[in-house]
Amino acid sequence: xxxxxxxxxxxxxxxxxxxxxxxxxxxxxxxxxxxxxxxxxxxxxxxxxxxxxxxxxxxxxxxxxxxxxxxxxxxxxxxxxxxxxxxxxxxxxxxxxxxxxxxxxxxxxxxxxxxxxxxxxxxxxxxxxxxxxxxxxxxxxxxxxxxxxxxxxxxxxxxxxxxxxxxxxxxxxxxxxxxxxxxxxxxxxxxxxxxxxxxxxxxxxxxxxxxxxxxxxxxxxxxxxxxxxxxxxxxxxxxxxxxxxxxxxxxxxxxxxxxxxxxxxxxxxxxxxxxxxxxxxxxxxxxxxxxxxxxxxxxxxxxxxxxxxxxxxxxxxxxxxxxxxxxxxxxxxxxxxxxxxxxxxxxxxxxxxxxxxxxxxxxxxxxxxxxxxxxxxxxxxxxxxxxxxxxx
Numbered sequence: 001x002x003x004x005x006x007x008x009x010x011x012x013x014x015x016x017x018x019x020x021x022x023x024x025x026x027x028x029x030x031x032x033x034x035x036x037x038x039x040x041x042x043x044x045x046x047x048x049x050x051x052x053x054x055x056x057x058x059x060x061x062x063x064x065x066x067x068x069x070x071x072x073x074x075x076x077x078x079x080x081x082x083x084x085x086x087x088x089x090x091x092x093x094x095x096x097x098x099x100x101x102x103x104x105x106x107x108x109x110x111x112x113x114x115x116x117x118x119x120x121x122x123x124x125x126x127x128x129x130x131x132x133x134x135x136x137x138x139x140x141x142x143x144x145x146x147x148x149x150x151x152x153x154x155x156x157x158x159x160x161x162x163x164x165x166x167x168x169x170x171x172x173x174x175x176x177x178x179x180x181x182x183x184x185x186x187x188x189x190x191x192x193x194x195x196x197x198x199x200x201x202x203x204x205x206x207x208x209x210x211x212x213x214x215x216x217x218x219x220x221x222x223x224x225x226x227x228x229x230x231x232x233x234x235x236x237x238x239x240x241x242x243x244x245x246x247x248x249x250x251x252x253x254x255x256x257x258x259x260x261x262x263x264x265x266x267x268x269x270x271x272x273x274x275x276x277x278x279x280x281x282x283x284x285x286x287x288x289x290x291x292x293x294x295x296x297x298x299x300x301x302x303x304x305x306x307x308x309x310x311x312x313x314x315x316x317x318x319x320x321x322x323x324x325x326x327x328x329x330x331x332x333x334x335x336x337x338x339x340x341x342x343x344x345x346x347x348x349x350x351x352x353x354x355x356x357x358x359x360x361x362x363x364x365x366x367x368x369x370x371x372x373x374x375x376x377x378x379x380x381x382x383x384x385x386x387x388x389x390x391x392x
Contacts, residue, residue: 010038
């Protein structure tokens with residue numbers, strides 16, 4: 001598990017540091033935070049302490065009764081330092097060797113990668129002094145994440161907005177995570193993810209609590225392994241992974257069935273991770289159903305079974321399914337493995353649907369059962385692909 005030190009300075013974008021810390025924690029990193037005095041005027045240390053689950057450092061002169069020299073211990077602890085937002089001021093201080101607070105002092109003592117995620121007013125961003133300082137620091141090995149164009153606090157739309165938090169995390173991960181070997185180069189992988197929605201009328205539908213995190217994590221790992229990845233996704237609130245060969249957005253189980261079966265024959269590996277509704281309303285009302293004094297009865301009919309159809313149709317493909325259960329998890333998963341002609345089934349408790357972590361059992365058609373304790377879903381995805389690769 002890698003250690004990431006976040007430096008938060010006094011730019012208005014300091015509030016976004018909370019989301020960066022949250023994303024990193026969900027991905028399983030150890031996170032500590034240093035705030036400048038100005039940053040504490042924008043976002044409270046308590047917020048970042050709650051999210052990072054570590055004490056936030058704000059004062060270089062605080063008497064915390066530790067025997068180690070803290071600015072040295074923090075720079076040794078960190079695998080990477082990220083300053084977000086990085087203001088005109090912090091860039092200037094580091095470029096000119098000024099270390100007058102805890103953050104600038106830790107940076108001065110650090111030999112690990114240091115990233116500055118720039119965010120400031122457009123006039124400051126275009127100031128030639130800033131450009132000279134950046135060029136100087138880049139020559140010394142420091143790294144910069146350019147700002148995006150967007151609506152700024154100064155009421156103009158221009159370059160200077162902090163880059164999207166997820167993009168920042170993905171950029172720094174290149175330093176702290178070794179690249180995966182391209183073991184799936186030339187392979188085509190199809191993944192279904194998210195939930196489906198079965199419409200009752202124009203504003204109501206039947207669905208479930210799936211967040212799509214597991215399927216999207218699998219897609220990211222498959223991309224990193226060099227595969228051509230097609231992701232067929234029901235509704236989610238997730239960022240579309242970078243590097244997909246194809247992204248297909250669907251809504252209902254029938255939509256997902258059609259998109260999946262259309263593409264299945266050309267795939268080498270298919271992973272059915274989506275939480276697909278088993279039933280749909282038999283009659284769809286084209287108008288909003290109005291409330292009445294009596295009870296409302298909705299008759300349901302079966303949706304097509306996507307995984308069963310893939311199992312019946314498969315030839316050389318490796319086929320993986322998921323079994324999210326509330327009881328008799330292993331027993332129900334084994335039945336599904338056999339019935340749907342799977343090579344692997346991943347069994348887990350349905351209560352993990354909206355969590356960022358998961359604990360799973362991998363059950364293979366040869367009878368082998370592997371159990372894995374709770375870990376972030378991106379790590380679970382790597383674990384699953386480790387077993388898939390053994391079958392190739």
